[in-house]
Amino acid sequence: MALCLVALMVCTSSTQALAASMLPWLTGEEEETVTITREEYERLLQFEKLDVLMDLVDSYYYEDVDKEQMLESAALGLIAGIGDVYSTYYTKEDMESFNEETEGEYAGIGCQLLADPSDQMITVTRVFKGSPAEKVGMRTGDKIVYVNDVYYSAYEMDDAVNVMRGEPGGTVKVTVLRDLETIDFEVTREIVNINYVEYDILEGNVGYVIVYDFLGNAYEGFAEAIDAFREADVEGMIIDLRNNGGGLVDVCVEMADLILPEGVVVSMRDKYDYVEEYKVDDEYYDVPLVVLVNGYSASASEILAGAVRDYGVGTLVGEKTFGKGVVQSALEFTDGSGIKLTTARYYTPNGECIHEVGIEPDVEVALDEDAVTIYGINNLPHDEDAQLQEAIRLLLEPQEEAE
Secondary structure, eight states: HHHHHHHHHHOOGGGGTTTTHHHHHTTOOOOOOOOHHHHHHHHHHTHHHHHHHHHHHHHHHOOOOOHHHHHHHHHHHHTTTTTTTOOOOEEHHHHHHHHHHHTTTTOOOOOOOOEEETEEEEEEEEOOOOOOOHHTTTTTTEEEETTTTTEEOOHHHHHHHHHOOOTTTTTEEEEETTTTEEEEEEOOOEEEEEEOOOEETTTTTTEEEEOOOBSSSSHHHHHHHHHHHHHHOOOOEEOOTTTTTBHHHHHHHHHTTSSOOSSEEEEEEOOTTTTTEEOOSSOOSSSOOOOOOOOOOOHHHHHHHHHHHHSSHHHHHHSOOOOOEEEEEEEEOOOOOEEEEEEEEEEEEEEOOTTTTOOSEEEEEOOHHHHHHHHGGGOOOGGHHHHHHHHHHHHHHHHHHHH
16 A cells, blocks of 8 residues: 555655555544645545555455556556657666667667557658668568567557567567558567768768757767868758657757757747747858658657748758657656656747648658659668759759859
């Protein structure tokens, strides 16, 4: 019983002093009375059912049970009960995996995933180069439906990730849905080093930088790319945010500071109407800019794309973005477990909330389906990438006309 009330301490410290004295009240035993506020009383009533359930199991279940595991499951169910695909409770092991991914190295199969509320499925948004997932033929756009023959929905994506991760050398069975066909892959886990940013200077002296996630050393990689573009005196820059599912807001704003004029990059409004603004200064790399986006450009990608659009410093090319206009906050508890909770909506500099709406590109271009079928979206040659070719054309055409 006392274990159940420990969970209440996370909610309000005032219940801690009352825990011992309130236990007899919950069990019907006579004891000295205490005085509590109505708010504290109502909170205890809310959790009374959990206490009763724990008592019933403890008294009548035919075997001893692992109460810690019961409480972990209760915590998982409590957050799942919100019905928000982006909010989740992390066990200690989950939290360790979350931190590993944020830092850029983990043992797993090597793909980036997105919990898609539109079809409640787990979508592969990137397959890392040289990863186990790439070696067996997994592709961007695949929908993961089973892991080791267990079904996982978008709401259970973190559980699926924990199964796919593990000791290097172990295997995991991943079943995906691709074009209405299910495909089974036996994938051997390896240490995966995530490269968050890659860049190159294309023909025509155009700087091209791919930002895969706003995590880890993404800012350093992005700053390095801009330094290289400055030194080469490029004609323009392309930022590729396609299949970028987001990351950390702070990293996104740091990167935005390198390419945006002074002002607000994004503002966030919580349930109490408190607004927090993220601003950048007036020093930035001023060069003709195109940003590539698609239906899997989400969250922090949309923050950056929306700011570029609102300030008019670049052109968005590709397809409408995903439409994730909410942000999550992560908290780690002292026992190593943690929580990721949706805490605010965010707004572009012009005050637009793009949640479940997305951002329309300035120039809409679809990829050639035959080219995607042949090469896969991760391995499209530059000359077969219609969106990239349009971006190059937009940057070089003014120069050609001037000549």
